[in-house]
Every structure is written in C-alpha cells, then in structure tokens.
Amino acid sequence: xxxxxxxxxxxxxxxxILVKFxxxxxxxxVSKNSExxxxxxxxxxxxxxxxxxxxxxxxxxxxxxxxxxxxKTIAFIxxxxxxxxxxxxxxxKMSPAxxxxxxxxxxxxxxxxxxxxxxxxxxxQAYGLLESFVxxxxxxxxxTLAIILMSNIxxxxxxxxxxxxxxxxxxxxxxxxxxxxSFMAFDNSLLSNLHLA
Amino acid sequence: xxxKELTKGIFRENPTFVIMLGMCPTLAVTTQVINAVxxxxxxxxVLLFSNxxxxxxxxxxxxxxxxxxxxxxxxxxxxxxxxxFHAYVPAVYKAxxxxxxLIVVNCIILGRAEAFASKNGVxxxxxxxxxxxxxxxxxxxxxxxxxxVLGNGTITLMPIGSFSGVITIPVLSDWPVRTMTLAAGxxxxxxxxxxxxxxxxxxxxxxxxxxxx
Numbered sequence: 443x444x445x446x447x448x449x450x451x452x453x454x455x456x457x458x459i460l461v462k463f464x465x466x467x468x469x470x471x472v473s474k475n476s477e478x479x480x481x482x483x484x485x486x487x488x489x490x491x492x493x494x495x496x497x498x499x500x501x502x503x504x505x506x507x508x509x510x511x512x513x514k515t516i517a518f519i520x521x522x523x524x525x526x527x528x529x530x531x532x533x534x535k536m537s538p539a540x541x542x543x544x545x546x547x548x549x550x551x552x553x554x555x556x557x558x559x560x561x562x563x564x565x566x567q568a569y570g571l572l573e574s575f576v577x578x579x580x581x582x583x584x585x586t587l588a589i590i591l592m593s594n595i596x597x598x599x600x601x602x603x604x605x606x607x608x609x610x611x612x613x614x615x616x617x618x619x620x621x622x623x624s625f626m627a628f629d630n631s632l633l634s635n636l637h638l639a
Numbered sequence: 640x641x642x643k644e645l646t647k648g649i650f651r652e653n654p655t656f657v658i659m660l661g662m663c664p665t666l667a668v669t670t671q672v673i674n675a676v677x678x679x680x681x682x683x684x685v686l687l688f689s690n691x692x693x694x695x696x697x698x699x700x701x702x703x704x705x706x707x708x709x710x711x712x713x714x715x716x717x718x719x720x721x722x723x724f725h726a727y728v729p730a731v732y733k734a735x736x737x738x739x740x741l742i743v744v745n746c747i748i749l750g751r752a753e754a755f756a757s758k759n760g761v762x763x764x765x766x767x768x769x770x771x772x773x774x775x776x777x778x779x780x781x782x783x784x785x786x787x788v789l790g791n792g793t794i795t796l797m798p799i800g801s802f803s804g805v806i807t808i809p810v811l812s813d814w815p816v817r818t819m820t821l822a823a824g825x826x827x828x829x830x831x832x833x834x835x836x837x838x839x840x841x842x843x844x845x846x847x848x849x850x851x852x
Contacts, residue, residue, distance in 0.1 A: 516714040615830030622823035
C-alpha cells in the first residue's frame with residue numbers, strides 16, 4: 443500500500459473511533475470542550491506515531507529473532523507505558539509550554555486502546571517501519587478529527603440541552619452514531635476511485 | 640461468604656451500563672452472539688485470575704510501581720487466553736481479531752485491580768471478579784442479541800453436532816435493519832440503552848423516595 447492509501451485508510455475509511463471503536467473512553471470522557479479535545483488529540487497522535495515505530499523495532503529486532511512472538515502483548519504494553527513516561531519527562535524538560543498543554547492527558551494514554559491497537563494492527567498487516575509510522579500518525583489524526591468534531595457537537599448541545607435522561611453520555615453516543623453514519627460514505631471504493639488500491 | 644460482592648456486578652454496578660467501562664470491545668464484538676459470549680468468557684477468566692493474583696501479591700507490590708505490576712499480571716493472563724482461543728476456537732479467535740489482545744487495556748480489569756483487589760482479601764476479590772465478569776458477559780450478550788436479531792435476523796451460537804449453530808428468525812431475516820450490524824448502529828443503540836437505564840434508575844429512586852415518606 444502506498445503511504446497516501448494508508449493515510450486515507452486510517453483517517454477516514456477505518457477511522458479509529460467511528461469505525462473500529464478504539465479509544466472510546468477518552469473520546470467520551472475528554473470531549474466536553476474543544477480546547478481539551480485538541481490537546482488530547484495531539485497527545486494521542488504524538489504517542490501513536492512514536493509507539494508504532496518503537497513497537498515495530500521491538501517486534502522485528504527483538505521478539506522475532508528470539509522466537510518470542512507470543513510475548514507481543516506483554517512486550518508492547520510495557521514499551522508503551524515506558525514510552526509515555528519518557529515522552530512526559532522529555533516534554534517537561536524540553537518544552538514546558540507543550541507539556542502544560544498535553545501533560546495532563548499523557549498518563550491517560552497508556553490505557554488508551556488506540557495505541558496498543560495500532561501497534562498490533564501494524565504487525566498483523568505486516569507493515570514496514572515507515573508504513574507503521576505513517577499508519578500510527580494517521581490513526582492519531584483520525585482520532586483527533588473525530589474528537590474535535592465531537593467536542594463541537596457537545597458545545598452546541600450545552601446551549602440547547604436535550605431531555606434529562608439523554609444528557610451527558612447517552613446523547614454523546616447518539617451523536618457519535620450519527621457521525622459514524624456519515625463516515626460510512628468513506629469505504630474502500632474511495633481508494634479504488636483514486637487508483638490507490 | 641459475602642454474596643453482595645458477587646451480585647453487585649450483575650445489576651447495581653454493572654460494568655457496561657452503570658460504570659461505563661470497557662466500551663471498545665462492548666461495541667466492536669457484539670455483531671454476533673457467539674463473539675460476545677466468547678469475549679465475555681475471556682474477560683471473566685482474565686479478571687478472575689488477575690484479581691486473585693493481585694490480591695495475593697498486594698502486600699509485596701510497592702505502591703509507586705503498582706500500575707506496571709498490575710499490567711504485567713493482566714497481560715500474562717491475556718496471553719494465555721489468546722493462546723487457548725487460537726488453539727481451540729480458531730474461528731472465534733479470527734472474529735475477535737485485535738480486540739482479544741486489547742483485553743489488556745480494558746479499563747474494567749485494571750479498574751477492579753486498583754479499586755478492589757488491591758484492598759480486599761482473596762475470596763472477596765474472586766467473588767467481585769466473577770460478579771463483574773458475569774455482568775459484563777450478560778451486557779455484551781444482551782447488546783449482541785439486539786444487534787444480531789434486528790440487523791441480520793439470526794442468532795449465531797456454537798455449532799454442536801448436527802446443529803449448525805445459526806438460528807434464523809423468519810420475518811426479520813428477509814428484511815433486516817442492516818445499520819444495526821454496522822458501527823453506527825452500535826453507537827446509536829448504546830446511546831438509547833444508556834438513556835433507558837438512566838430513566839429506569841431515576842424512576843426507581845423516585846419510587847423509593849415516595850415509599851420512605
């Protein structure tokens with residue numbers, strides 16, 4: 443697959459939230475206002491991108507030569523936890539401004555299904571190193587797109603709230619469902635129409 | 640024996656509908672009843688053993704590194720589940736796909752380890768895990784039943800002997816509501832179900848208030 447095809451696949455066709463349901467917890471939890479949605483989205487993109495590259499190296503450089511493929515899940519979750527910690531420390535030292543914007547979201551990302559999800563999908567799809575990295579970035583961008591749209595919907599809902607039973611989580615799920623319906627417009631025919639498949 | 644620890648997970652603190660934990664697998668694997676039941680069984684197994692082990696080890700794990708320790712315990716049991724599914728039910732293993740290893744990051748398991756097993760005894764932790772696991776499995780099966788019956792007009796179970804494992808419902812299988820099996824249907828259904836449960840708890844709370852007067 444070409445890099446553009448991978449980008450389109452993970453941003454639109456297999457959008458991580460609206461099609462694959464990966465990372466729903468932060469999607470519902472941190473989408474109450476657009477400022478925190480953007481922060482969360484950027485933090486996730488940063489981590490999915492780096493985690494994709496690092497887990498690829500761990501799998502093909504360490505686990506496969508040693509015949510330990512079955513330790514994939516344990517190894518990946520540890521690598522991701524360590525990576526998130528490292529990113530947090532580096533950001534705090536190098537860029538306090540960025541740390542202030544993303545800092546509070548970083549600890550939450552370790553248990554975000556999207557990060558472990560993209561790491562495992564990269565291996566399942568047998569992507570190369572650069573392809574994995576692009577897929578990781580694309581998954582993060584897809585997440586960011588969905589969470590920003592969601593936060594805007596929820597901000598407008600604050601102005602005109604629905605019935606009491608629907609307030610909060612239920613209306614968030616229903617809005618996400620309607621968004622998913624519109625995302626169904628993007629399917630694999632998009633790639634073939636663009637002569638990418 | 641404390642039965643309260645066992646029953647609370649099934650209704651009053653149901654992980655899916657009340658605490659809203661572990662949403663990703665809940666929506667992703669509920670397209671067929673068999674997938675939902677298998678996912679529930681996998682989560683129940685991991686939850687039970689990780690709760691037991693974390694409860695046993697709680698005095699030896701230093702507080703500052705407890706989360707990575709819990710994750711290693713959980714990931715080990717998830718790997719066992721993965722291998723068992725791969726060996727004995729390859730069709731289900733394939734259908735669950737990436738969501739099977741993702742049990743590691745299912746918030747229910749880490750949540751119960753942190754909130755319950757790290758503070759309580761082995762027996763109570765095991766009962767808590769069984770209750771929560773059953774509650775999760777029931778919720779998943781319930782959602783899968785609605786989605787598969789409306790969306791496909793079938794109920795897919797395990798094939799046993801001459802029984803193919805698929806029950807077809809006459810009228811619905813001719814005119815299914817396809818959206819229900821798609822991603823959008825899962826999100827919409829979850830929203831309406833949550834609203835329904837909100838309405839139900841609110842009403843029973845009101846009734847209890849009136850009865851106490």
